[in-house]
Amino acid sequence: MATTMSPLTTEELHHFHKTDRSLFRFLIFKLRRDITQSLLVMALWLWLEHIGYPNLIHTIMQLQNQPSLVAAAVDEAAACLVFLETENLSSGLGGGGGGGLFLTKKLIQRDISIRIFHERRYTALAGIKSVLKNICSRIFLDILHGNKNILQKRNKNNNHHKYGNVLVITSSKKRHNSNFTNLSTSPGFRHTFFGDIIDMMMTPPPQLVEASSSNLGLLHENNIWNGKRPSDDVCKEDRTMFLTFSRGFPVSEKEVRELFGDECVESVTMGGGGGGNDGRQKLYAVMVLKKVAMVDRILNGKRIAKHHINGKHIWTRKFEFHSYC
Known part of the structure; x- marks a missing residue:
């Protein structure tokens, strides 16, 4: 009981x-x-x-x-x-x-x-x-x-x-x-x-x-x-990262999740280069992780870290919100 x-x-x-x-x-x-x-x-x-x-x-x-x-x-x-x-x-x-x-x-x-x-x-x-x-x-x-x-x-x-x-x-x-x-x-x-x-x-x-x-x-x-x-016990702000991609080398959401581990990623919002499904390359993404420890693992002590997948570069940094959670 x-x-x-x-x-x-x-x-x-x-x-x-x-x-x-x-x-x-x-x-x-x-x-x-x-x-x-x-x-x-x-x-x-x-x-x-x-x-x-x-x-x-x-x-x-x-x-x-x-x-x-x-x-x-x-x-x-x-x-x-x-x-x-x-x-x-x-x-x-x-x-x-x-x-x-x-x-x-x-x-x-x-x-x-x-x-x-x-x-x-x-x-x-x-x-x-x-x-x-x-x-x-x-x-x-x-x-x-x-x-x-x-x-x-x-x-x-x-x-x-x-x-x-x-x-x-x-x-x-x-x-x-x-x-x-x-x-x-x-x-x-x-x-x-x-x-x-x-x-x-x-x-x-x-x-x-x-x-x-x-x-x-x-x-x-x-x-x-x-x-x-x-x-x-953290808010979304603590677990959010900003990703940028090289123009001419389009990166998909699937590749982002594959690179950082789909089991570690809560959400990915692709942006830049036009809206909707117009076919234009997305130039950045906002990625929310499930654990704040992953932020440190990805950055490895750096302010901006560079990663590669399928011959493409992805730059990551901590996403800075303008207001506190």
């Missing part, structure tokens, strides 16, 4: 993520790190735990009596987030992108380097965004609300934040009309790919309290994504 799950209370949710919440408080109140940066760093660490680097947050929290070490770990994570924006492996840590995460590697006692954020760039972006929406917005929202005045006052005159060898200055062009105006426009750490993180935190997913314990992993740790990983 199937059993029904009782509604999850906020207290139960907060208790399950007690260590995560304690570390988040430590970052913003003890270390006085930028709020948005702290949210993104926590999301990145949670994502790393879900892809196979367990107990990272617990290990870092054990260093709270050595705040300089925690700050160094934050610096490494923040630099990884900046690296996701660069599209340039040579600009990574450790000269050439092969290392860089020396403290993180020591803490988890496993091999990890900045290169993962080059080779799995779009998987990381989608996974971190999913963690922000599904976890961070549920477990940190009350901390932001409950300490709104303190955080606003602290960030009022702060216009930059330096970490490691990277200095990030944020834009204050966009203004908001919420009670968190000073937080939403507070200078410090920003990241293009995640939009306005504070706004996302101000609009948490529905059924914050009503969610069952099964889909938040209270009974089984691995059930937090209902059998999926964070990078599986």
